[in-house]
Amino acid sequence: MTNERIPRQPRTAVCAALTAAVVAAPVAGAGAASATATATAPRPVCVSHQSGLAGRLSKDIAGALRGRSGTVAISLRDHATHTRCTLRANQRFDSASVVKVTVLATLMWDAQRHHRGLTQREKTLTKAMITKSDNASTSKLWKQLRPSGVKAFLRAAGMDATAPGRDGYWGLTQITANDQERLLDLVTHANTVLTDASRGYVLTLMGKVIHEQRWGTPAGAPGGTRIHVKNGWLERSSHGWRVHSVGAFTGGGHDYTLTVLTQGNRTMKAGVATIEAVARAVHRDLNPTAHANALYAPTDRPQEALPAVPEDRPRAGDRT
Secondary structure, three states: OOOOOOOOOOHHHHHHHHHHHHHHOOOOOOOHHHHHHHHHOOOOEEEOOOOOHHHHHHHHHHHHHOOOOOEEEEEEEEOOOOEEEEEOOOOOEEOHHHHHHHHHHHHHHHHHHOOOOOOHHHHHHHHHHHHOOOHHHHHHHHHHHHHHHHHHHHHHHOOOOOEOOOOOOHHHOEEOHHHHHHHHHHHHOOOOOOOHHHHHHHHHHHOOOOHHHOOOOOOOOOOOOEEEEEEEEEEOOOOOEEEEEEEEEEEOOEEEEEEEEEEEEOOHHHHHHHHHHHHHHHHHHHOOOOOHHHOOOOOOOOOOOOOOOOOOOOOOOOOO
16 A cells, blocks of 8 residues: 555545555455455555545445456545545556557647647648547647657656657556556646646547547436546457556546556456456446436447567466
């Protein structure tokens, strides 16, 4: 738990909540059964100003993960209830296509610095990159911005653990759940890094992702919520399928963001199912009075673009 960074919360409140979490946590060495349960169903660390919410979220997210294979990282922030949850939130993952939001934010920030709007070419590329996850458009923008430009944005954004992919392989950018949550916070709330116009453009495109790619963190979102999402997946010979989803949920009194990163999934569908189980638990706990018949139901045929990566040879036992 000491490795989990929970940024931008009042220090006193966080320390008190984490102390309570430590007291309530199972005692190490309490038995083999307890150790096994912890290993198979890790509990995220949650803090909240709303009484009982942190405990429910921690329990229900752990329940959603129970029995599932793979490694999962989570970062949740709800501004309405001053709630934060993290699980392995500082562990690095290959980004796959979720890095496309970072590429867009970098472009907006770079345009701001040069006191200009986007060109028609850039508008065409960014729309295709986000709403359809077009890889060719991403590669063109990545080449235009260069890794040095992306790094400059990451420094300005405080995304210190993110490292751009090398040799043009943007899909191998190293990301963490906490850094992705930091990015989502920048695009959903006023700040000195992105202007309101820039933030609005990012959110507009994330809100227009095609139906086939609106899976993952939106699963179970309450009716009347504005959904902004970007997903990604990638298979490699090590760590199997990486499947990720980042989402922002606004409107109707809602103001929360959720990042779920996974790897080591046996199949793409298994990764999607894990993310959506976590998402449903989160939406349910944050919106206990939401009407069940109005909850967002994602496609049962999820799609996403596979980014180009260097060819690797599967090792024995790595593929199924």
